[in-house]
Amino acid sequence: MCPVNSLESPRFCGIRTFMRQPAAAAGAAPADVSIIGVPFDSGVSYRPGTRFGPAAVREASTLLKPYSPELDVDVTEAFSIADHGDIDTIPGYMEESFTAITAGLLPFFRANTLPVILGGDHSISLANLRAVKEAQGPVALLHFDAHSDTLPSYYGKPYNHGTPFYWAISEGLILPERSVQIGIRGPLYSRKALDWPRQQGLRIIMGHEAHALGLEAVIREALARVGDAPVFLSFDVDFLDAAYAPGTGTPEVEGFTTYEAMTLVRGICSHCRTIGMDLVEVLPDKDAAGITALAGASVIFAFLAANAARRRR
Numbered sequence: 439m440c441p442v443n444s445l446e447s448p449r450f451c452g453i454r455t456f457m458r459q460p461a462a463a464a465g466a467a468p469a470d471v472s473i474i475g476v477p478f479d480s481g482v483s484y485r486p487g488t489r490f491g492p493a494a495v496r497e498a499s500t501l502l503k504p505y506s507p508e509l510d511v512d513v514t515e516a517f518s519i520a521d522h523g524d525i526d527t528i529p530g531y532m533e534e535s536f537t538a539i540t541a542g543l544l545p546f547f548r549a550n551t552l553p554v555i556l557g558g559d560h561s562i563s564l565a566n567l568r569a570v571k572e573a574q575g576p577v578a579l580l581h582f583d584a585h586s587d588t589l590p591s592y593y594g595k596p597y598n599h600g601t602p603f604y605w606a607i608s609e610g611l612i613l614p615e616r617s618v619q620i621g622i623r624g625p626l627y628s629r630k631a632l633d634w635p636r637q638q639g640l641r642i643i644m645g646h647e648a649h650a651l652g653l654e655a656v657i658r659e660a661l662a663r664v665g666d667a668p669v670f671l672s673f674d675v676d677f678l679d680a681a682y683a684p685g686t687g688t689p690e691v692e693g694f695t696t697y698e699a700m701t702l703v704r705g706i707c708s709h710c711r712t713i714g715m716d717l718v719e720v721l722p723d724k725d726a727a728g729i730t731a732l733a734g735a736s737v738i739f740a741f742l743a744a745n746a747a748r749r750r751r
Contacts (some may be wrong), residue, residue, distance in 0.1 A: 457504070459514075473519065488559045543555070577611075579613075603680065619635075641659075686720065
């Protein structure tokens with residue numbers, strides 16, 4: 439199947455797939471880029487509803503056009519893209535859902551495709567990275583977020599959207615000495631809240647630090663950090679300031695604009711070896727005018743354009 443031409447078919451028509459790209463038939467060989475939804479939000483600590491994030495991001499993505507003037511690439515010329523729908527999860531059952539997510543993603547990370555995962559809350563990143571590790575080994579983590587998500591537990595339980603990277607480090611899924619978190623900000627539970635991930639070798643560029651350094655310096659440091667390692671990008675929409683991403687479960691102020699976010703993604707991902715990404719924490723119920731879902735879809739587009747530019751080189 440060919441992508442829908444939005445100059446011939448209005449964007450409000452048809453089945454909602456990411457960027458109106460073809461829906462993959464069951465059992466079809468993966469395209470160059472595979473879009474997979476993971477509608478799971480049982481790991482949230484405050485506002486629920488991110489299980490509807492994949493649908494909202496797909497809806498918003500119908501506005502996107504294929505050519506990136508910043509990088510002079512057309513993503514649909516560079517890649518074949520297919521939307522594989524959603525992985526079935528089990529609301530309220532963390533470990534069972536993680537098992538289903540990992541099993542559903544494994545074929546994609548074993549294939550010659552670039553998986554793009556639509557969440558869902560950030561707890562799914564642990565299941566995503568388990569699939570990456572099983573298929574390709576541990577990877578560098580490029581993480582954009584207001585929160586480090588490196589607590590060992592929440593409410594006495596190990597799995598929550600505030601814990602995935604504690605367990606990813608503990609299980610050897612990521613290479614902390616090659617990984618970087620960007621944009622962490624807001625009040626913390628204690629002065630020592632970030633001691634453990636730093637002791638493991640994780641570089642945390644705090645939000646105020648990133649603002650002071652500037653975009654180019656952050657890009658340079660991130661690229662030096664990940665080097666030639668395979669990189670998995672995890673983007674939580676609350677990396678954006680609450681003014682740009684009101685539709686999320688735990689919004690934070692003093693954040694970043696959509697321009698800054700997309701500049702960072704383009705600048706880093708066009709020069710490193712990314713093997714997949716997830717986009718998480720879009721909460722449609724709190725999303726005034728759909729701006730958060732559009733921001734999320736646009737970050738994914740920036741990621742695809744960056745990979746197209748790197749492929750061209």
